[in-house]
Amino acid sequence: MTIHHIVLYKFKPEATPEQRQSVKDSANALPSQIPAIQSLVTGETVFNALGHGYDAGVIFLFESVAKLNEYRPHKAHIDYQAFSAPFIDDKLIFDIETA
Secondary structure, eight states: OEEEEEEEEEEOTTOOHHHHHHHHHHHHHHHHHOTTOOEEEEEEOOOOTTSTTOOEEEEEEESSHHHHHHHTTOHHHHHHHHHHGGGEEEEEEEEEEEO
16 A cells, blocks of 8 residues: 645735745655655646635655555654754645555
8 A cells, every 4th residue: 555645725915936946845854754755856837726725735655554654753854844844834735555
């Protein structure tokens, strides 16, 4: 089974392009710091009328719920959350399991 940990972001209106990029770059660095992450992809939204205003997202892949649970309290994850928080207005987190 694979766990897809999907995180969608709404950036604050005052977040600069450089700050948005720094959030993306920080997410992309996480697999080198957290062995539980199999892989991840980051990207900007492609407009969809049902997108609820989310600007960007990250999809993390984990081999199991146990690996996802290793990731959640990891210091690098906590640091990433603290770093990105000043630029984020809202986020949506959704996890799915695939065979």
